[in-house]
Amino acid sequence: MTGRERRPARPRGQRPPKRRLGPRRPPAQDPPRQAALDTLRAVRERDAYANLVLPALLRERRITGRDAALATELAYGAARAQGLLDAVLAACTDRPLSEVDGTVLDALRLGCYQLLRTRVPPHAAVASTVDLVRAEAGSGPAGFVNAVLRRVAAQDEAAWLERLAPAAAEDPIGHLAFTHAHPRWIAQAFADALGSTGAPLAALLRADDDRPAVHLAARPGEVSAAELAAMTGGDVAPYSPYGVRLEPGAGDPGDLDPVREHLAVVQDEGSQLCALALTRAPLAGGDKRWLDLCAGPGGKAALLGALAGLSGGTLDAVEKAPHRAKLVGEATEGLPVTVHVADGRDPGLPESRYDRVLVDAPCTGLGALRRRPEARWRRQPANVPGLTRLQRELLTSALRLVRPGGVVGYVVCSPHLPETVGVLADVVRRTGVEQLDTRRCFPGVPDLGAGPHVQLWPHVHGTDAMFCALLRRPG
Numbered sequence: 001m002t003g004r005e006r007r008p009a010r011p012r013g014q015r016p017p018k019r020r021l022g023p024r025r026p027p028a029q030d031p032p033r034q035a036a037l038d039t040l041r042a043v044r045e046r047d048a049y050a051n052l053v054l055p056a057l058l059r060e061r062r063i064t065g066r067d068a069a070l071a072t073e074l075a076y077g078a079a080r081a082q083g084l085l086d087a088v089l090a091a092c093t094d095r096p097l098s099e100v101d102g103t104v105l106d107a108l109r110l111g112c113y114q115l116l117r118t119r120v121p122p123h124a125a126v127a128s129t130v131d132l133v134r135a136e137a138g139s140g141p142a143g144f145v146n147a148v149l150r151r152v153a154a155q156d157e158a159a160w161l162e163r164l165a166p167a168a169a170e171d172p173i174g175h176l177a178f179t180h181a182h183p184r185w186i187a188q189a190f191a192d193a194l195g196s197t198g199a200p201l202a203a204l205l206r207a208d209d210d211r212p213a214v215h216l217a218a219r220p221g222e223v224s225a226a227e228l229a230a231m232t233g234g235d236v237a238p239y240s241p242y243g244v245r246l247e248p249g250a251g252d253p254g255d256l257d258p259v260r261e262h263l264a265v266v267q268d269e270g271s272q273l274c275a276l277a278l279t280r281a282p283l284a285g286g287d288k289r290w291l292d293l294c295a296g297p298g299g300k301a302a303l304l305g306a307l308a309g310l311s312g313g314t315l316d317a318v319e320k321a322p323h324r325a326k327l328v329g330e331a332t333e334g335l336p337v338t339v340h341v342a343d344g345r346d347p348g349l350p351e352s353r354y355d356r357v358l359v360d361a362p363c364t365g366l367g368a369l370r371r372r373p374e375a376r377w378r379r380q381p382a383n384v385p386g387l388t389r390l391q392r393e394l395l396t397s398a399l400r401l402v403r404p405g406g407v408v409g410y411v412v413c414s415p416h417l418p419e420t421v422g423v424l425a426d427v428v429r430r431t432g433v434e435q436l437d438t439r440r441c442f443p444g445v446p447d448l449g450a451g452p453h454v455q456l457w458p459h460v461h462g463t464d465a466m467f468c469a470l471l472r473r474p475g
């Protein structure tokens, strides 16, 4: 993210702290904001995931209802908007943000987020942040935060964007990236995949910046989507026969009884559709042996395992990371699923055996950024080459494991072209495998493009930006 303005001078009389001053005071009497601050700190200090840290903190501190909703909005919102917030904060002090104490910077981000992107009254946003910092770090840092946030509060978000965003005429992608708080390289990747730098890119970035609905998948054979919707207060999803959508901010879905009782899993509707597409591809001959080559934590394995069970089949589920393999075992309890802790590139399973194989490959996750608040600022372009090599190797391995005439589904939760059509083109060229018209296995889903693969989009389908290609090994 680049700004085009020089930073104004530091607020008069205020010096940012080099380090925390004096002993810590007792926690501020503002549990939601304290929880949000502690979440941002865990993300920064320990590379933690906000969407794992915060629910645990809320449970531990018994923060519920409106307070939990506020903590969630502030922690996830500030994590998502970090680049934009930092550009505004940098414009309000002459000291590099890298020299500001970490906790003070987390608090500044929280305060700035409230000022720019919530309806919290400005005086409350500033005062509550100053109180947090006073309790954490003392009155010197609190004075610094007070001065910086007063500068932020002098303008609203639109005015800051006008002042700091690259000009749309000169750099349309940079402008949209800044406006919707995305790193520029990710906006560029989206533009490449969409083939647009105009309205579709703006719509995608906007949707990616929104709080997403939570999607559930009903376990086939146990409960219908309509029953699950009635049990959870959600709505039956538009495309997946097993899907239910819950309103954003409807609380921790892990607490829902059907999820606790394994009648449903939390799973994006796009993920459900990709797993289902594999089962829908036409197949001649036997259809009892299925394989999931990258199964952890088990969302798709649970859906595939239940469907395999209903038709008298079985699923082998491979996962390299032992702790994630354990999660697959838990997610598929009671289903005809065998979990293997192994490397999918050479899992030690018989070759030419399986009727259907899913490769839900490790990827940048650029298609699911809205569900992982801090991920967009953590991912780097340097991550891509290692991932595409692994994706090619896993897909090649799947084509050895599937029987002649069998079907392989290649899925990534990313629209980034090197990970999608790039990997596919390379493997198709080397193996001569047949690409199926994947769109036919997404019945009722509109706007699937020119094919033969399928790219889903948040702004079009309300799902994560999942990519799916179905391939048939020559008979």
Ligand SMILES: C[S@@+](CC[C@H](N)C(=O)[O-])C[C@H]1O[C@@H](n2cnc3c(N)ncnc32)[C@H](O)[C@@H]1O
Residues within 6 Å of the ligand: 271, 293, 294, 295, 296, 297, 298, 299, 300, 301, 318, 319, 320, 321, 324, 342, 343, 344, 345, 360, 361, 362, 363
């Ligand atoms: C995108 S996730 C799969 C999500 C899963 N299919 C689901 O729906 O819950 C990719 C998984 O592949 C695993 N993985 C990474 N490298 C692997 C390898 N070489 N062999 C097998 N699994 C691998 C990761 O640990 C991760 O759990």
